[in-house]
Structures are given as structure tokens and as C-alpha cells.
Amino acid sequence: MILAIWVFLYLTLTACTLAILLYIQKYYKYWEKRKVPIESNFFLANNIYSVFSGKLHFGKFLIELYQSHPEDPYFGFYILGKPYLFIRCPNIIKGIGKNHQYFQDRSFFCDEKVDPVVSKSLFIAKNPGWRDSRQKLSTLFSPAKFKAMVPMILSHCEKMNIFLKRYNNHVINVQETAENLMTNVLPHIFLGIDSQCEYNTNDNVIKEAIKNMFGKGWYQGVAFFLYAFVPKLVGVLKCSLLHDDFIKTIVKDVIESYKDTRHTRGTRVIDTLANLDNNMNQKTKEYFDENWLVAQSSTLAIAAFVPTSSFFALSLYELSLNQECQEKLREEIFEHIRDENFDIYDRIMEMKYLNMVVAEVLRIYPLGDFVNRNCNRDYVIEATGLRIEKGTPIMISINAMHTDPKFYPDPFRFDPERFKNGTKELENAGVYLPFGCGQRRCLGERFAPVVIKIALVEVLRKFKFEPCNETERPVIFDSQVINTSPLNGVKLRIYKL
Numbered sequence: 001m002i003l004a005i006w007v008f009l010y011l012t013l014t015a016c017t018l019a020i021l022l023y024i025q026k027y028y029k030y031w032e033k034r035k036v037p038i039e040s041n042f043f044l045a046n047n048i049y050s051v052f053s054g055k056l057h058f059g060k061f062l063i064e065l066y067q068s069h070p071e072d073p074y075f076g077f078y079i080l081g082k083p084y085l086f087i088r089c090p091n092i093i094k095g096i097g098k099n100h101q102y103f104q105d106r107s108f109f110c111d112e113k114v115d116p117v118v119s120k121s122l123f124i125a126k127n128p129g130w131r132d133s134r135q136k137l138s139t140l141f142s143p144a145k146f147k148a149m150v151p152m153i154l155s156h157c158e159k160m161n162i163f164l165k166r167y168n169n170h171v172i173n174v175q176e177t178a179e180n181l182m183t184n185v186l187p188h189i190f191l192g193i194d195s196q197c198e199y200n201t202n203d204n205v206i207k208e209a210i211k212n213m214f215g216k217g218w219y220q221g222v223a224f225f226l227y228a229f230v231p232k233l234v235g236v237l238k239c240s241l242l243h244d245d246f247i248k249t250i251v252k253d254v255i256e257s258y259k260d261t262r263h264t265r266g267t268r269v270i271d272t273l274a275n276l277d278n279n280m281n282q283k284t285k286e287y288f289d290e291n292w293l294v295a296q297s298s299t300l301a302i303a304a305f306v307p308t309s310s311f312f313a314l315s316l317y318e319l320s321l322n323q324e325c326q327e328k329l330r331e332e333i334f335e336h337i338r339d340e341n342f343d344i345y346d347r348i349m350e351m352k353y354l355n356m357v358v359a360e361v362l363r364i365y366p367l368g369d370f371v372n373r374n375c376n377r378d379y380v381i382e383a384t385g386l387r388i389e390k391g392t393p394i395m396i397s398i399n400a401m402h403t404d405p406k407f408y409p410d411p412f413r414f415d416p417e418r419f420k421n422g423t424k425e426l427e428n429a430g431v432y433l434p435f436g437c438g439q440r441r442c443l444g445e446r447f448a449p450v451v452i453k454i455a456l457v458e459v460l461r462k463f464k465f466e467p468c469n470e471t472e473r474p475v476i477f478d479s480q481v482i483n484t485s486p487l488n489g490v491k492l493r494i495y496k497l
């Protein structure tokens with residue numbers, strides 16, 4: 001018996017050693033053999049361990065990598081010995097955006113058997129699930145749907161302004177105000193729930209549930225690392241990236257209410273999601289199950305909440321530090337809005353300076369830091385002849401592109417004039433990509449700016465913002481969360497006009 005155990009242990013150890021040796025043989029000096037410059041050692045790129053211990057933000061880590069290869073169009077790096085390709089050259093980035101058939105998926109992966117919810121999230125899903133889900137979700141974000149949302153967004157802005165009026169000549173944390181506004185607006189649109197988030201208190205169950213859905217600290221760091229880089233271990237360790245009990249309860253309630261045939265289906269995003277198309281074949285229908293609903297509802301809440309809150313707060317921050325821009329924007333707002341009976345949706349589309357301000361905020365603070373893809377078919381970079389092999393993950397740092405002085409002189413100066421000709425030219429040049437690139441770009445690309453522009457117009461018509469002693473310069477970001485979010489909030493002094 002003892003002998004059998006020893007033989008078993010010996011064989012297992014030999015098999016593991018062989019597997020590791022084969023793995024190392026396959027990948028060791030992978031980039032060197034292809035004459036691709038490399039970053040650091042074979043096992044772990046640079047100081048990536050600081051990211052997963054919560055000391056360094058992942059976006060910052062990518063900027064440091066980008067800056068360490070100033071002359072290279074791309075370079076390779078390794079995570080646990082797996083080769084990654086970091087793309088720096090705008091022309092190559094454009095090619096990746098255009099050639100969706102080669103770069104359909106992200107390299108993050110989650111097996112449906114291991115996590116039936118996360119695996120279906122639009123952010124993680126692979127084809128054909130991703131394509132069908134994206135088609136279905138895209139119908140929710142049409143200009144007509146936005147227009148219909150405007151009165152609701154306005155009513156929440158009005159409540160915010162009533163709160164702000166009480167704080168004339170006081171210092172307030174606009175990040176907190178922005179989060180409260182989004183706690184009211186987003187669950188209303190996506191889930192049809194009234195969060196009743198008050199502005200004078202910081203404890204709202206829905207806000208806390210959304211903020212905690214992704215967790216924080218070392219546990220989230222480890223879970224994110226496993227999902228992103230060693231997905232097979234997720235099942236073994238049974239760790240979960242998502243705390244979705246709150247969304248699950250809401251989805252269950254909606255599905256339950258549909259069983260009652262007298263119930264009239266609403267116009268909320270969740271109603272549209274739950275409303276399955278009768279033309280779908282059985283297999284597709286099976287995919288769009290309750291887990292799919294929970295997955296998409298959570299994805300929308302997570303993907304929207306932090307970026308839109310920070311986007312609003314950081315817009316006010318930059319407009320406070322740059323008073324002449326704030327004044328210019330206010331003048332434009334008053335020029336377009338002379339009385340109370342105006343169609344705000346049409347007006348914000350016409351406001352050129354407002355668009356320039358928003359574009360510049362998204363340049364300095366792209367909020368979604370990186371683009372990540374998995375090459376799903378061998379792809380040759382025409383300019384250099386490098387063959388990116390099937391299965392190779394690639395990384396693009398949006399933040400690093402947006403703050404590279406080669407593309408944006410004096411990159412940390414807030415200057416909306418950079419966008420006086422719009423964003424198209426810079427987008428086409430592959431150097432402006434706040435919402436990513438290609439077919440897998442952000443689903444909220446048109447929605448987020450609409451909400452922020454309305455909120456900015458509403459608040460700047462009534463209030464002026466100035467920096468104060470507590471205003472950080474520059475803003476310090478939280479290194480323990482995946483999104484870009486100010487660690488200590490954004491403190492500004494507010495004056496009633």
C-alpha cells in the first residue's frame with residue numbers, strides 16, 4: 001500500500017515536472033526568438049505583483065511599461081511565463097481595431113461550468129455568445145431610447161441641485177455627489193428601481209451594493225489575477241469575482257412578475273433584456289437564461305457606475321482648476337438655453353465647447369485604462385512582418401497613448417482646444433481611444449457622454465465651482481480598484497449663481 005502511494009506520488013511529480021518543462025520549452029525566449037524587444041524576465045513582468053497586492057493601479061503599471069520602451073512599436077512581456085504583446089504604435093492599434101475577425105475576444109476567460117454568471121458577462125463572453133448578446137444589448141442604446149430617458153435624468157439632476165443649493169460657499173466632495181446622482185440615474189434606467197439615494201447621507205443600500213459588487217483589496221486583486229491570467233485555477237479555488245446577490249434578487253423578482261400574464265412589461269432595460277425574441281432558435285434561447293440576465297445587469301451596473309461618476313466629478317475638477325474654461329462653457333450654456341422650455345437633448349448635441357471639454361476630460365482621465373484582446377487567428381503586422389500567433393494576448397494602454405507628449409504636447413495641461421476640430425481626426429490616427437477600439441469597444445460610448453453633458457449643463461447653469469485647500473493636485477487614484485476612481489474623492493468649493 002505504502003509502495004503504491006510512493007509510486008503514485010513519484011509519477012504525479014514526474015508528470016508535473018514534465019508539463020512545466022514542456023511549457024517553459026515552448027515559451028522560454030518566445031519573444032527573443034522573434035526579435036521582439038522584451039520587458040523584464042520570463043516569469044512575471046516588471047512589478048506586476050504590486051498590482052495584485054493592491055499597491056499599484058493596473059493602469060499605472062501599463063503606463064510604466066509603455067514608457068520603458070519609448071522607441072518600440074511593440075514589445076513582449078511575460079506573465080507566469082505566458083507571452084503577451086504590448087502594442088504602442090497607433091497604426092498597428094488601428095489595424096487591430098479594424099481586423100475584428102482576428103481579435104474578437106478578450107484574453108480574460110471564465111468557464112461556464114465554473115461561473116455560469118461571469119462567463120456570460122458581455123465583458124468576458126466569447127463568440128458566438130458575445131455577438132448575440134452584443135446585438136441584443138445594442139438595441140438598448142439608441143438615440144431614441146436616450147431621448148426617452150432625458151426627463152428622468154433631469155428630475156434626478158434637479159434633486160441634486162436642491163441639495164447643492166444648501167451648500168453655497170461650502171466645500172463639498174463632488175465625487176460623492178456624482179456617485180449619488182448615478183445611484184439614482186443608473187439603477188432607474190437599467191433595473192427600474194428607485195434607489196432613493198439622498199445627497200446628505202452616505203449610506204444607501206443600492207449604492208453600497210453596486211460599489212461592493214466587485215469587492216476591493218487583496219481578495220479582489222487575487223480574484224482578478226486568476227480570472228485574467230490563470231482562469232483554470234478559478235474553479236479549483238472556487239473564488240468569485242462578482243458579489244451579485246442583490247442583482248440576482250431583482251432579476252428573480254422581474255422574472256417572477258412575468259409569470260403573471262396580467263403584468264404589463266415595462267420599458268426598463270431589464271424588461272427589454274428579459275423579453276426574448278420568438279425568432280431565436282432553441283440553442284440561443286437556452287443561452288439567454290436567468291444567469292445571462294444577472295450577468296448583463298451586473299455588467300451594466302459595474303461598467304457604468306464608477307466611470308460615469310468619476311467622469312462627472314473629474315469634469316468639475318478640471319473646470320474648477322481652469323476657471324476660464326468654466327466661464328467659457330457657462331457662456332455657451334446660457335447662449336443655447338435662454339428660457340426653461342428647451343429641448344436639452346438637442347441642445348447638448350449643438351454645444352461645441354461642451355463637446356470639447358468632455359473630450360479633453362476623457363483624454364486626461366480615460367477611466368477605462370486599457371484594451372485587451374486575444375488573437376484568435378494568426379495575424380501579421382504588415383509594417384514589420386511580425387506574426388502574432390493565435391492565442392497571444394495583446395495589451396494597449398489607453399492612458400499612456402493619451403498622455404504621450406508625441407501625440408499631445410504638454411499632455412497634463414487641460415486644454416479643450418485640442419478638440420476644436422472634434423475627435424474624429426485623432427480617433428482615426430489611433431491616438432484617441434477613451435472607449436477602446438474595434439467592434440468590442442465600449443457599449444456605453446454614446447450613453448455616458450449624454451448623461452454627463454446633461455448633468456454638467458444642469459449644474460453649471462446654477463453653480464460655480466472653485467478649488468479649495470482640500471483640493472488634491474493632482475488627484476490621487478485608488479490603486480485597489482480596477483476602474484479609475486479618486487481615492488479621497490474630489491473636494492471643491494461651490495457657489496450659488
Ligand code: HEM
Nearest residue numbers: 122123303304307367368435436437440441442443444448
Ligand atoms: C466615461 C465612461 C466610460 C468609459 C471611459 C468606458 C470605457 C470603456 C472601455 C475602454 C472599454 C473597453 C473597450 C475595448 O476593449 O475596446 C469598455 C467596455 C465596456 N463598457 Fe464602457 N466605459 C464607460 C461607460 C460605460 C457605460 C455607461 C456602460 C453601460 C452602459 C459601459 C459598458 C461597457 C461594456 C458592456 C463594455 C464591454 C463591451 C464588450 O465587450 O462588448 N461603459 N468601456
